[in-house]
Amino acid sequence: MLDRLPELKNWLAEGRDVAVATVVSVGGSAPRGPGATLAVDRAGTVIGSVSGGCVEGAVYDLCAQALETGQSVLERFGYSDEDAFAVGLTCGGVLDVMVTPVLADTPVRALLCSALEMVSKGEPVAMAQVVEGPTAHFGATLLVHGDGSTEGGLGIHGDLDRTAAAQALAALDAGRTGTVELSPDGSHCPDGLTLLVESSTPPPRMIVFGAVDFAAALVRVGKFLGYHVTVCDARPVFTTPARFPEADEVVVDWPHRYLRGTGTDGRTVLCVLTHDAKFDVPLLDVALRLPVAFVGAMGSRRTHTDRDRRLREVGLSEEELARLRSPIGLDLGGRTPEETALSIAAEIVASRRGGTGLPLTGSGTPIHHRATVPARSHRSPGGREPSTGVADLAPRTAPPPPPPTTRRGRPSPSPTRPERPASTAGERSTVVAVTCRPSSS
Structure with a gap:
């Protein structure tokens, strides 16, 4: 949701109701990475893109639906062998997209306005949002400032808010995307809870x-x-x-x-x-x-x-x-x-x-490479030390090729749902898919 600036900021300032679709994670050859955003208002005006054209029509429909129902939804799009022109990624990738309605007088609207204001001033900020877990908490959002202060909350347990804030600060310090698993000790994290953490840092x-x-x-x-x-x-x-x-x-x-x-710094x-x-x-x-x-x-x-x-x-x-x-x-x-x-x-x-510099024609190398996490900051303005004591933010190994199917996700986890693809690295706006395991107690 932090990707489309200043357009989205202007829409909210005008009082428009909007639905925001954000790429949560990708697998295989997906056109755009985590954090890519598409937004739709009630008049049907569109800004942004989540796939470079492959599934924009389907995502547009989901946004229109979210504006009517007022409910968030997580959807998965993949390739279909039976019909390459069906709603899906004909490039063979898998794309998870979170659609969030941003309506008047809703908590997420106030948090998003605050976040976009900080982004416009060049201040670091991150948003953590529940994208899989208990229906009652689906879409709950925590805003984390660069100094560690927070707004909003995930509505589950205070320890989880503190853990999510620590991971958001780690993402801001690293400046890149990665996936991490939180330790169950002291997190009181429900089974299968997944957070989407979007972070925006000043330009390198x-x-x-x-x-x-x-x-x-x-x-x-x-x-x-x-x-x-x-x-x-x-x-x-x-x-x-x-x-x-x-x-x-x-x-x-x-x-x-x-x-x-x-x-x-490392960028x-x-x-x-x-x-x-x-x-x-x-x-x-x-x-x-x-x-x-x-x-x-x-x-x-x-x-x-x-x-x-x-x-x-x-x-x-x-x-x-x-x-x-x-x-x-x-x-x-x-x-x-x-x-x-x-x-x-x-x-x-x-x-x-992580590119080779070779022509793509005949090279056989991946079109989209996974970038490495840069070194931590050195004499960065403001003097804030990088947060410590959190899990490594290095990206995981690339997921296997997606199955030949087009599949839609659901707000709550499904036992038959394929494993979420690992995130690819972003730049100025980055995303971390964080999976919380249940407490051993």
Whole structure:
């Protein structure tokens, strides 16, 4: 529900009743990942998408139904061998979708308005919602702020709210999707209860060092990919907002000094485009010791060899040097600043999503890869330490291919229902499917 901003926020501000469909989990080759959202108002206006077109019509009907009944529903869509044009995913995937009516004077509406307001301000927030379990609590929602405070509740037991809040904070710290099983000790969690945790974090940072033409093109691509982009260079004559109007920040400072003092985390991308030893070496000496997602440096292979020697001389280890992507970018054969920026962005995406960089034609590799959980934050603004004492958020192994059937789910668990597919990793808005086991008592 946190995916469609500002449209959904505007709808709620106008007082519209809406139904929101959110992808809970996917298996196989599904077009969109967990957290993807489609919303419908009473006039039939649609925003968003949950499948890229495969099941949009069926989900639209479910939203219209939810607006009439006022009841939430969890549905499963899969592939049908008998009729490839039936309601289902002809790409062979399995998709679980939660449809929630957001009507006037309902608790979920107030919580969603609060969450979307926080998202619009760039504040971290998560929503935990019961998607499988006792009918009386189906759709119950807990809103978790970045500082750990909460609104609403799951309506089952206070210990469960505290456990759900801890998992939501872990999802915010990790910035990625994963599945975890909660320990029954002290959770008082009913049998088969499943939570959907949607989290929204501020956009990841891309810091571009070097106020050159290639940087201007990379800034534009970085913004397109959803990064908060900063340009940093020590030369004030070149480092001006007029040259980089799309950048969120333009900083005049020595790159290594700026990097030491700014906030970075496990999603941060560092692109060094100066290819000048007096800038590169002290900067990379700092960058390669930080737990960031990506460090790349521009330059010829001769420049890279010389830079590698200098970095060894300042004491960087083999493990630290192995993190450097240099020369930066994939081999696309590009020459212009725009083509070079595309090459750099392609390597960043491949690194983030676990891609190979090979053409999909004839490669036989998965189209959708599972991304890894990034390192925890380092000197992040605000100083909040990542939460501890919760289960690992690493994604599970990919589920087996789905059975050749199109199946609908139900609000309460069914003994014959196939196992829920494992979640795939998201980016800015992420989802964690959390299964609670019954207490041993």
